[in-house]
Amino acid sequence: xxxxxxxxxxxxxxxxxxxxxxxxxxxxxxxxxxxxxxxxxxxxxxxxxxxxxxxxxxxxxxxxxxxxxxxxxxxxxxxxxxxxxxxxxxxxxxxxxxxxxxxxxxxxxxxxxxxxxxxxxxxxxxxxxxxxxxxxxxxx
Numbered sequence: 001x002x003x004x005x006x007x008x009x010x011x012x013x014x015x016x017x018x019x020x021x022x023x024x025x026x027x028x029x030x031x032x033x034x035x036x037x038x039x040x041x042x043x044x045x046x047x048x049x050x051x052x053x054x055x056x057x058x059x060x061x062x063x064x065x066x067x068x069x070x071x072x073x074x075x076x077x078x079x080x081x082x083x084x085x086x087x088x089x090x091x092x093x094x095x096x097x098x099x100x101x102x103x104x105x106x107x108x109x110x111x112x113x114x115x116x117x118x119x120x121x122x123x124x125x126x127x128x129x130x131x132x133x134x135x136x137x138x139x140x
């Protein structure tokens with residue numbers, strides 16, 4: 001994530017390496033780990049033709065929301081057939097979109113107050129993100 005983006009949406013915290021193993025269970029409690037991880041990757045694969053896997057960073061926002069974002073892509077073109085969204089955004093914003101879609105979809109299959117609360121907190125956080133308009137249009 002660029003220093004300018006970090007300053008614009010601070011405070012956010014990059015989850016340190018020693019906490020990465022417990023991040024997905026906190027993001028999606030009650031969802032089997034392999035399913036949870038693959039789901040978010042599949043969501044982004046469906047939204048971005050250029051996404052080919054790779055490393056993801058994990059973040060905690062100032063309001064306690066959790067999200068993940070791919071690294072090494074820079075700008076990413078996302079296309080959502082359901083709402084006709086087609087635009088470019090940073091990998092951080094794309095990660096927020098993919099995380100929001102994942103939280104929403106899996107909340108129906110694995111009802112959880114924690115999943116719903118994280119969705120609400122991440123959505124609230126996204127309103128202050130420099131790319132809030134793009135994020136909102138993508139998930140609308």
